[in-house]
Amino acid sequence: MHVTLARPSELGEPEVSRWRALQEADAAFDNPFLSPEFTITVGELRDMVWVAAVHDGPDIVGFFPFERHPLGIGRPVAAGLTDAQGMIHVKDAGIDPHWLLKQCGLAVYEYDHLVSGQPMEAARSESYPSPIIDLREGYDHYSGFLREHSGKTYKTTLAKSRKLQRDIGEVRHDYATPDLEPLRTLLGWKTDQYRRTGRTDRFAHQWIVELVERLHATRTDSFAGVLDMVYVDGTPMAGHFGIRTRTTLAGWFPAYDTAFAKYSPGLIHHLAMAEKAAASGIQVIDMGRGHKEYKEKLKNGELAVTEGRIARRSPSAGLHWMMRVPARKARATVLANPLLHKTADRALKTYGRLRAALPG
The missing domain is CATH 3.40.630 (Aminopeptidase)
Known part of the structure; x- marks a missing residue:
């Protein structure tokens, strides 16, 4: 060799x-x-x-x-x-x-x-x-798993989504959007989250911002950046930027507008993302190593x-x-x-x- x-x-x-x-x-x-x-x-x-x-x-x-x-x-x-x-x-x-x-x-x-x-x-x-959302048997099978094993979380999230629509307006989900403006909105939320939780702001480093923007602009069958955003009454509420292969989406930068915190926007977004991802051919969403409450609620499998x-x-x-x-x-x-x-x-x-x- x-x-x-x-x-x-x-x-x-x-x-x-x-x-x-x-x-x-x-x-x-x-x-x-x-x-x-x-x-x-x-x-x-x-x-x-x-x-x-x-x-x-x-x-x-x-x-x-x-x-x-x-x-x-x-x-x-x-x-x-x-x-x-x-x-x-x-x-x-x-x-x-x-x-x-x-x-x-x-x-x-x-x-x-x-x-x-x-x-x-x-x-x-x-x-x-490393918790995952396993979508190999489709979104309906995954949502059935949540109803059985995380029933309270699943039902509460759906109820909050309905209340959100009654209180504010229509909920819309844009999956794999090429637009740059919502990406900048998401990164702003993420910076606020880092500061709010006492973490180092990764986006204070310009090369990381440029990396995310370049990956967002990359779209091939085997690899692409994926930005998706949930809007309520036309206002961005929650979103995520990650990257994918043909069949695996890596969870990377999820964030939401804290003005909507009482509606659990992160969970509403993740369910919407899982449904759209499954429809696009994604079989696994890898949420990454680390204990987070939302990961424990949403996972139906693990890698190591x-x-x-x-x-x-x-x-x-x-x-x-x-x-x-x-x-x-x-x-x-x-x-x-x-x-x-x-x-x-x-x-x-x-x-x-x-x-x-x-x-x-």
Whole structure:
């Protein structure tokens, strides 16, 4: 085996077609964050993005997209934004991960949403559920599941939707809209949400705004940005931007106008989105790792992703361990304990309220 390294923009059509074929051959890779279009678009905005093509004789048996940071620290493409990470490869290709790190000039590769069946997975990785909306048997089957298993939530959401229409006006849902203005409205809501809940505003980084806009403008059969918005009496109320393959929609940036909060606009939107997505051929909506109340109410299945690091023996790897691993383990402990998680979340929201009250 040997490896060739390239910038994403240097990949030719034969390489992109091979990547797509490997992705579509294994259900574990059916996620738009693992698509060549995603890596290529991020690579247009970040110069640390590379792709390693692993060759076995004349054939490419794997693609490893990654970011190379100082001291040989490797991370997934758009680390911190993505809910699916890893190599796209032939099953049982026998790729040695430490050998691959060396070929890529990396001392460490750290990940937090590694998909299943990965050569890059370390022995001590921690596994976490990634909730999904499984639409493979259609929306009617899914809504039947909700009536049976989340009956109160489902009935209450429908009742609030009816009340919304009585109180304000007609509800309309635009799915996969190409318009840019509603995208900007959605990102504004998301910024407000980040500030309100004490989180870092991702859209304070211009490259992330540009990434979302470029992905929104990308529309092919195998990959596209998907923006959908719910309006009431012509006023935008809730929406979501994500990306899709032919059959999987990755939940990414949902948000709503808090003026409509009493009507549960997020749940109304997610049900509408699931129905339209199923009608368009989507079989799975991956809502991503992380405990959120709305995910628990809407999920009817789970995938598994892992968090960890794989490293070669080196001073850089040792330094990375000291800087990252203890903090990551502490964070995982908080997230795994409902009481600690609730306390931390409450503290962040208090911080968000105090921050919002400051001038400027």
